[in-house]
Amino acid sequence: MSVLDRFRLDGKRLLITGGSRGLGREMALACADVGADVILLGRDVESLNKTADDVRARGRQAFTIETDVGDMTQCQAACERALAEFGPIHILINNVGGRRQNIPTHEMPLETWRQLMDLNLTSTFLCTKLIGGAMLARGEGGRIINIASINSLVAGRKIEGRHYETAKAAVLQFTRALAADWAPHGITVNAILPGGFMTEPNQRWKKLHPEVVETFLQQIPMGKYGEPEDLGPLAVYLASDASRYMTGAGLVIDGGYTLW
Numbered sequence: 001m002s003v004l005d006r007f008r009l010d011g012k013r014l015l016i017t018g019g020s021r022g023l024g025r026e027m028a029l030a031c032a033d034v035g036a037d038v039i040l041l042g043r044d045v046e047s048l049n050k051t052a053d054d055v056r057a058r059g060r061q062a063f064t065i066e067t068d069v070g071d072m073t074q075c076q077a078a079c080e081r082a083l084a085e086f087g088p089i090h091i092l093i094n095n096v097g098g099r100r101q102n103i104p105t106h107e108m109p110l111e112t113w114r115q116l117m118d119l120n121l122t123s124t125f126l127c128t129k130l131i132g133g134a135m136l137a138r139g140e141g142g143r144i145i146n147i148a149s150i151n152s153l154v155a156g157r158k159i160e161g162r163h164y165e166t167a168k169a170a171v172l173q174f175t176r177a178l179a180a181d182w183a184p185h186g187i188t189v190n191a192i193l194p195g196g197f198m199t200e201p202n203q204r205w206k207k208l209h210p211e212v213v214e215t216f217l218q219q220i221p222m223g224k225y226g227e228p229e230d231l232g233p234l235a236v237y238l239a240s241d242a243s244r245y246m247t248g249a250g251l252v253i254d255g256g257y258t259l260w
């Protein structure tokens, strides 16, 4: 057996939230490249179907469920449907999230705070409870990967309203605490902490608040934003047997941003 065999995901089924574009799409395709079938949860059906077609083009099965992951009733129904129709699920990637607004804390409506917590944190809890709970019940282990952020560790510059930093820090600590609980059951729980990647939200920031992107860029030792496909190999590592002794980790991938 070569070391590369330990990165294979043949016979495994991945559920990923928000796989229609950006980092989620790249992680889904990377896992399909090494053998996983993929269930995609998301809002944008047209682009979700495009990712599903790209998974099938790799010889793997793909299923889509249209849902708003930020709405807890819909999120729960989607997870239950995935388990009923496409289970068992061996790998869960909680990817949906984002900052959405740049609102100073003293002006932020309570509803905005709550919505962002639901989108980034509560959806991670709920999918983990349901999909991870089914892994526990099956007793064959599993892999949970939570997409946190460097903003789990440091504050965004030229940005106000710390709902996002708070939610992503909680995603990291949820990862660490749960990893301890589920380690005896062979379920690993790890987090990826991406730095800046030029996906759609950052393209929008670039137009609306170019100073945010410019300041951020100057702070990256490698001098550039990451490419979304840079996330794929890391997701495969955490999803596969290659990472079997790693749990509770928060892996930073940021071109060195958090070094300065």
Ligand SMILES: NC(=O)C1=CN([C@@H]2O[C@H](COP(=O)(O)OP(=O)(O)OC[C@H]3O[C@@H](n4cnc5c(N)ncnc54)[C@H](O)[C@@H]3O)[C@@H](O)[C@H]2O)C=CC1
Binding pocket: 017, 018, 019, 020, 021, 022, 023, 024, 041, 042, 043, 044, 067, 068, 069, 070, 071, 095, 096, 097, 098, 099, 119, 147, 148, 149, 150, 193, 194, 195, 196, 197, 198, 199, 200, 201, 202
């Ligand atoms: N792009 C970046 O620089 C960084 C991103 N992250 C995190 O990575 C994750 C992915 O980010 P990106 O790919 O950049 O974002 P994106 O906005 O390009 O992609 C998000 C995906 O989730 C889907 N989605 C968004 N809200 C949804 C909802 N309520 N219900 C269902 N689907 C929904 C979108 O349709 C899309 O497929 C997020 O959790 C984000 O916070 C963390 C650090 C840096």
Ligand SMILES: O=C(O)C(=O)C[C@H](O)C(=O)CO
Binding pocket: 099, 148, 149, 150, 151, 156, 194, 195, 196, 197, 202, 205, 212, 213, 216
């Ligand atoms: O979580 C995020 O999103 C980031 O850390 C990305 C930075 O805020 C960024 O890319 C600013 O342009």
